[in-house]
Amino acid sequence: MNTDDRRILIAGGGPVGLLCAWLIGRRGLPVRLFDNNDGPQADPRAATTHPPTLDLLADDGLADVMARAGLVAPIFQFWDRPSAQLVAQFDHAVLKNDTRHPFVVQCEQFKTAKLILERLRKCPSVEVLFDHEVLDVTQAADAVSVQVRGPSGIASHTGAYLIGADGGRSAVRRRSSIKFEGFTWPERFIVLTTLYDFEAERGYCYRSYFADPGAWCNCFKVSADGPPGLWRTVYPTDPAHSEGEIMSDTGVQTRIQSFFPSSVPYEIVHRNLYVTHQRVAETFRKGRVLLAGDAAHINNPIGGMGLNGGIQDAVNLADKLIRVVLDAAPERLLDLYDLQRRTVAIEFVQEQSIANKKRLEARDPQTRERNLDDLRRTAANPERARQFLLRTSMIASQRRAEAITLPGG
Numbered sequence: 001m002n003t004d005d006r007r008i009l010i011a012g013g014g015p016v017g018l019l020c021a022w023l024i025g026r027r028g029l030p031v032r033l034f035d036n037n038d039g040p041q042a043d044p045r046a047a048t049t050h051p052p053t054l055d056l057l058a059d060d061g062l063a064d065v066m067a068r069a070g071l072v073a074p075i076f077q078f079w080d081r082p083s084a085q086l087v088a089q090f091d092h093a094v095l096k097n098d099t100r101h102p103f104v105v106q107c108e109q110f111k112t113a114k115l116i117l118e119r120l121r122k123c124p125s126v127e128v129l130f131d132h133e134v135l136d137v138t139q140a141a142d143a144v145s146v147q148v149r150g151p152s153g154i155a156s157h158t159g160a161y162l163i164g165a166d167g168g169r170s171a172v173r174r175r176s177s178i179k180f181e182g183f184t185w186p187e188r189f190i191v192l193t194t195l196y197d198f199e200a201e202r203g204y205c206y207r208s209y210f211a212d213p214g215a216w217c218n219c220f221k222v223s224a225d226g227p228p229g230l231w232r233t234v235y236p237t238d239p240a241h242s243e244g245e246i247m248s249d250t251g252v253q254t255r256i257q258s259f260f261p262s263s264v265p266y267e268i269v270h271r272n273l274y275v276t277h278q279r280v281a282e283t284f285r286k287g288r289v290l291l292a293g294d295a296a297h298i299n300n301p302i303g304g305m306g307l308n309g310g311i312q313d314a315v316n317l318a319d320k321l322i323r324v325v326l327d328a329a330p331e332r333l334l335d336l337y338d339l340q341r342r343t344v345a346i347e348f349v350q351e352q353s354i355a356n357k358k359r360l361e362a363r364d365p366q367t368r369e370r371n372l373d374d375l376r377r378t379a380a381n382p383e384r385a386r387q388f389l390l391r392t393s394m395i396a397s398q399r400r401a402e403a404i405t406l407p408g409g
């Protein structure tokens with residue numbers, strides 16, 4: 001194979017695409033990555049990075065740099081909003097024998113992407129092409145090609161494999177006719193970011209979840225541009241309300257005041273509205289096309305699992321692609337990627353993120369009481385707390401994925 005025949009093409013320069021490029025490129029394989037933006041985006045979405053993801057990123061010190069750029073959060077809390085009671089508190093320290101990182105790191109995804117991009121700049125075999133939009137995909141027996149619109153027009157690029165890491169609306173997935181199975185929540189989710197210090201003023205820790213009949217809130221701190229940092233609060237919105245109503249000054253003050261009443265208006269630094277889905281691609285591999293990250297699976301953000309799953313995909317996929325292309329391992333290793341990562345996307349991430357939402361928004365008084373009691377009892381029992389955290393921190397799903405083998409070995 002000459003160099004061009006071994007090239008890995010990547011659509012999407014979000015954290016997942018960039019990580020794939022770095023993991024593959026640092027082994028000397030040629031990589032060409034296309035992103036339709038004109039440069040890295042200040043994306044305010046993900047921040048929570050769970051222990052097994054940090055374990056995967058510890059190589060080359062990335063997890064440590066993320067911890068320094070972000071905030072270390074060993075504890076998370078569940079609160080009952082109507083009674084303002086702390087229901088349960090979980091400390092990741094109980095996972096000290098399960099992970100090298102018994103805490104989460106709150107590092108905004110644009111910072112993670114920037115840290116990876118800095119590493120990529122030192123990787124001579126990787127080309128990162130911003131302002132390049134992947135339009136179409138065609139496959140032959142021994143190669144895959146993409147049509148890409150760049151500043152000087154449309155051109156075709158060919159490689160050995162294509163990774164579709166181009167997000168939830170993935171053109172790679174659509175142009176490869178891979179179905180994206182699941183559903184869309186009727187309510188949109190709003191993120192309101194404020195300077196208000198929820199820890200000093202109300203005693204909330206860096207990750208706090210609020211249960212409320214028919215509603216919920218995630219409240220968490222990010223380091224932003226440095227002290228004092230910012231607090232992000234995430235809520236469902238009323239499907240009957242228009243975007244204009246929801247995003248208006250009155251709309252956002254009403255939303256945040258309904259959870260955290262205050263005599264003075266909140267200073268809202270950012271407001272973002274998201275349509276949210278629960279979907280998994282029908283396959284993560286179709287011939288020479290491989291899907292990773294949001295292109296392969298999307299879920300609601302309660303529990304912070306989407307990007308974590310995407311990073312876990314990237315590490316799994318990069319390892320297998322390197323073995324196939326550099327070490328002539330059998331191509332069916334790529335089917336194992338699909339089997340391992342798709343299974344846990346369905347069994348763990350979809351199931352857990354939907355359960356997280358239902359637990360917080362339960363309306364029926366008896367169901368609410370049962371949910372909150374269960375959380376109290378779980379937190380009070382160290383072994384039950386450990387089992388709970390193994391699942392919420394995605395250690396259980398990583399272990400499950402690693403244990404999966406192809407039928408016939």
Ligand SMILES: Cc1cc2nc3c(=O)[nH]c(=O)nc-3n(C[C@H](O)[C@H](O)[C@H](O)COP(=O)(O)OP(=O)(O)OC[C@H]3O[C@@H](n4cnc5c(N)ncnc54)[C@H](O)[C@@H]3O)c2cc1C
Pocket residue numbers: 011012013014015016017034035036037044045046047048049109132133134135165166167168169170171172189191234274292293294295301303304305306307308309310
């Ligand atoms: C409010 C909110 C909070 C969240 N919080 C968390 C959290 O705390 N923890 C967590 O794990 N997850 C969280 N998530 C989920 C997380 O944001 C996503 O899972 C993550 O962004 C996925 O990364 P990605 O690289 O796969 O896709 P993206 O970040 O969407 O990146 C895809 C990239 O591909 C580019 N692209 C798209 N189409 C094309 C094309 N045709 N050609 C070239 N480029 C293209 C896009 O411009 C983009 O740069 C949250 C999501 C939301 C909405």
